[in-house]
Amino acid sequence: MTATLHRPRDLGTALDLLAGTADPMVYGGGTAVQILLKQGVLFASDLVDIAGVPGLDDLVATPGGLRAGTMVTLRRMETDPLVHDRAPLLAHVYGRVANPRVRNTASVGGNIAHGDYRLDPPTALLVLDARVELSSAAGARHVPIREFFTGFQETAVRRGEMVTAIDVPTQPLGGAAFTKLSSLAANDWPAASAAVLVTSSGSGGREIRIGLGALAPTPVHVAVPMPADASEDDAADAALAAAEPLIDPLPDVRGGVAHKRRLGRVAVADATRAAWADTPRELRDTPREEASDDRRLTLRRLRRRQ
């Protein structure tokens, strides 16, 4: 049985299709959906292709950050100067997903709606405290990304709803790093990943925020306070102590529980050390300034060097 393909030209029609068909599935970038269809493990009566809906691929600055429409490609998140200015960690992490062809096609909204526990972008979205916009024929609501992943392959998206945008606050000043460890091919799903952001806790201290991928049935997040004058070793130890209770790996072809737990510890320690070392001694509570055009170019070159 093949699913019926719909190609609506406006959001209202798309949402009506999600509400009014038997077992609909949003077709965004299509990379994951197309693979699952080929593998015969995705069952949908209707596919709602949202590529023709205007406005869903807008990527714009907002007063406190940026807003990425659901159809913005992962590659655009990786390369767009706006994302580099406002959330460089996020740009870096999107650039680590799969390969450039997948990133050229896969969409920001579809990526999280897929709900896979091994996804890279949620690790950064979690530490940045992003917010997901969900729309249905009844209207829109907003869900913090930290409440979006509700169970193994399950998300907060309800029947009749779709992700329409992700709002990301400007990355606070401080250090950030992402570590991804794969046990098969380098661009395979990771066996462990960790995004770490070190920022001011507001009272002169530091906060270490940790987002984990592939290490539990959902992407997970934890934050731990640290004195500003703590050593890198202390920071890594505190991050490990905080992350450890969350690490609950699923054994598969990429490794058993003990192997993945070990890789998870390495990812957390490495990312924390890098983020801590990257944090200036004097960290004020002022937000990141918008970069000049010159600086944007430099950031772009920096990214290329990885």
Place this chain on the structure above:
Amino acid sequence: MTDIDLQVNGERRAVRVGDDDLLLDVLRELGHTSVREGCGVGACGACTVLADGYSVSSCLARAVRYDGVAITTADGLPENDDVVEEFVAARAMQCGYCIPGFVLMGHELLAENPDATAAEIDAHLEGNICRCGTYLEIRTALQNVAARRRHDTVKEPA
């Protein structure tokens, strides 16, 4: 069935496609057999085409979405294409099955980053698999394309 206009290598091709027809199959049936199926799940790069200059795995792309989009396939590159010439000069292929994909990924990379380093070349090609294992020669070929374009630019300033 839907009637679409594919713009393949600068030529307009009117085709009738089914909703779930893949761009890969449609292009091959039009004679563009440099577009090949490998893994079928977007992980090997043999089916790479450029769509408005961006690389796409045509094995995961529904043709109906590419109405009016400019598609480039490796067989549509000019005879004296510099990337192809440097692949030949570096002997960067053995069986050749995967090479059209590598050539197009190279074009995409050097268009957006003409000064790509070896590490950047490796990162951009991470999703392309060569069963014969000519990766080192492929990297050399692309480094030579970058050097040649820099040289040509210096010689003939715009």
